[in-house]
Amino acid sequence: MLILVVNAGSSSLKYQLLNMDDESVLAKGNCDRIGIDGHISHKTADGRTYDADCAFPTHTEAFMKLVEVLTKGDAAVIKDMSEIAAVGHRIVQGAEVFSETTLVTDEIIDKIDELRELAPVHNHAHALALRACKKVMPASVPQAVVFDTAFHQTMPEKAFMFGLPYEDYESLHVRKYGFHGTSHRFVSAALAKAMGKDIKNLKIVSCHLGNGSSITAVDGGKSIDTSMGFTPLDGVLMGTRTGCVDPSAVTFVMEKHGFTPAEMSDYMNKKSGFLGVSGVGSDNRDVSAACAQGNKRAQLSKDMLVYQIKKYIGAYAAAMNGLDAVLFTGGIGENAPDVREEVCADMDIFGIKIDTVTNAGLKGKLCKISQADSKVEVWVVPTNEELLIARDTLALISK
Numbered sequence: 115m116l117i118l119v120v121n122a123g124s125s126s127l128k129y130q131l132l133n134m135d136d137e138s139v140l141a142k143g144n145c146d147r148i149g150i151d152g153h154i155s156h157k158t159a160d161g162r163t164y165d166a167d168c169a170f171p172t173h174t175e176a177f178m179k180l181v182e183v184l185t186k187g188d189a190a191v192i193k194d195m196s197e198i199a200a201v202g203h204r205i206v207q208g209a210e211v212f213s214e215t216t217l218v219t220d221e222i223i224d225k226i227d228e229l230r231e232l233a234p235v236h237n238h239a240h241a242l243a244l245r246a247c248k249k250v251m252p253a254s255v256p257q258a259v260v261f262d263t264a265f266h267q268t269m270p271e272k273a274f275m276f277g278l279p280y281e282d283y284e285s286l287h288v289r290k291y292g293f294h295g296t297s298h299r300f301v302s303a304a305l306a307k308a309m310g311k312d313i314k315n316l317k318i319v320s321c322h323l324g325n326g327s328s329i330t331a332v333d334g335g336k337s338i339d340t341s342m343g344f345t346p347l348d349g350v351l352m353g354t355r356t357g358c359v360d361p362s363a364v365t366f367v368m369e370k371h372g373f374t375p376a377e378m379s380d381y382m383n384k385k386s387g388f389l390g391v392s393g394v395g396s397d398n399r400d401v402s403a404a405c406a407q408g409n410k411r412a413q414l415s416k417d418m419l420v421y422q423i424k425k426y427i428g429a430y431a432a433a434m435n436g437l438d439a440v441l442f443t444g445g446i447g448e449n450a451p452d453v454r455e456e457v458c459a460d461m462d463i464f465g466i467k468i469d470t471v472t473n474a475g476l477k478g479k480l481c482k483i484s485q486a487d488s489k490v491e492v493w494v495v496p497t498n499e500e501l502l503i504a505r506d507t508l509a510l511i512s513k
Contacts (some may be wrong), residue, residue, distance in 0.1 A: 152169050203503075212259070420457050427440060448494055454468070
C-alpha cells in the first residue's frame with residue numbers, strides 16, 4: 115500500500131512516497147521557490163533523479179509537477195496516482211481544535227486556515243497546499259492531516275497556561291502549544307521499543323535539536339511539558355531564534371531600536387540565536403568550527419545551548435518525579451557528539467554516565483550512548499516524521 119506524505123511550507127512542498135508494506139521510501143523530493151520562479155528536485159530509491167526549474171506560481175502547479183515526476187519520465191515510480199492509497203499532510207498548528215489525525219474535508223481545510231494567526235508562516239500555506247492537492251489528486255484518494263501540536267494536547271493546564279489575564283486565553287487562545295510533536299512522539303516510541311520496555315512505564319526527556327530545537331517531558335508516552343510555547347520561538351537557543359527571553363527585555367530592545375511589532379518578531383526569529391550571539395552563522399557546524407578556532411562568541415553560543423538543555427532535563431525530571439532516559443534527535447541531536455557529551459557531563463545527580471567512546475563519531479544511528487551502570491539511559495534516536503505521518507494516515511483510512 116502506497117502513502118504519499120506532504121510537508122508544505124509557504125514557498126515549498128516536500129514529499130515522500132512510501133510503500134507501507136515494508137515502510138520503504140520509493141521516492142522523495144522538494145518543489146521549492148513556489149510563487150517566485152520554481153524548482154523541483156526528485157530522487158528515487160534506486161538512485162534516479164530529476165532536477166529542473168519550473169513555473170510554480172501557486173501550490174497547484176507544484177502538485178501537478180509532483181504528479182508528473184512520480185508517474186512519467188525516467189524517474190517515475192508509479193504509472194498512475196490512483197495507485198496511491200492516501201495522502202498524509204503535516205500541519206504545524208492545530209491549536210485546541212485538533213488533537214488527533216483527521217480526514218481532510220473542505221470544512222477541515224477552512225478550520226486550519228482560520229488558525230493562521232497562531233502560525234502565520236505555516237497554516238495558510240498548509241491550507242493552500244491542501245486545496246491544491248484536492249484539485250490535482252483523484253477524488254477517490256483520501257487525505258489526512260497530522261498536527262505537530264496534537265501530541266502536546268496532553269499537557270495539564272498548569273503547564274500550558276501563561277500568567278496573563280485569563281481572558282487572553284479565553285478570547286485570544288494565548289497559551290503554550292508546543293511543536294515538533296510528531297518527532298517527539300516518533301522517537302519516544304522508538305526508544306521504548308529499543309529499550310524493550312512499555313512506554314507507559316517510562317519517563318523520558320526528548321531533546322529534538324536542530325536549527326529549531328525543543329525539549330519535551332514524555333511521561334508514560336504522553337507529553338506533560340515542552341520548551342516551545344505559543345510559537346516555536348520559546349525555549350532553548352536556536353539557529354536564528356532567541357529562545358526564552360525576559361518579556362521586558364523584548365519591549366526594551368523594541369523601544370530602543372524603534373521596531374514595530376513585526377520588525378521585533380523578525381529580529382527575534384531571524385536575526386538572533388546562534389547567528390546573533392556568535393556572529394558566525396546559524397548552522398551548528400559553522401559555530402563548532404569557529405569554536406575550534408578559538409572564537410569566544412561562538413563558544414558562548416554553544417555553551418548557552420548546552421546549559422539551557424541541562425536545565426530543561428533537570429526541570430522535567432522534577433516535573434515527572436523521575437527520569438529513565440534522555441534521548442537526542444534532530445540535525446544536531448543526531449550528528450553532534452560534542453553537544454551530547456557536554457550536555458551529559460556533570461549530571462552526577464541523576465547518575466548519568468555517558469560512554470564517550472561510543473558517543474564519539476556516532477551520527478544518525480539508533481544507539482545507546484550511556485555506560486552500563488548509568489542510572490539514566492542516554493540514546494541517540496533518529497527521527498522520521500514522514501514515516502509517522504504515513505503510519506497515522508494508514509491507521510486512519512484502515513478504520
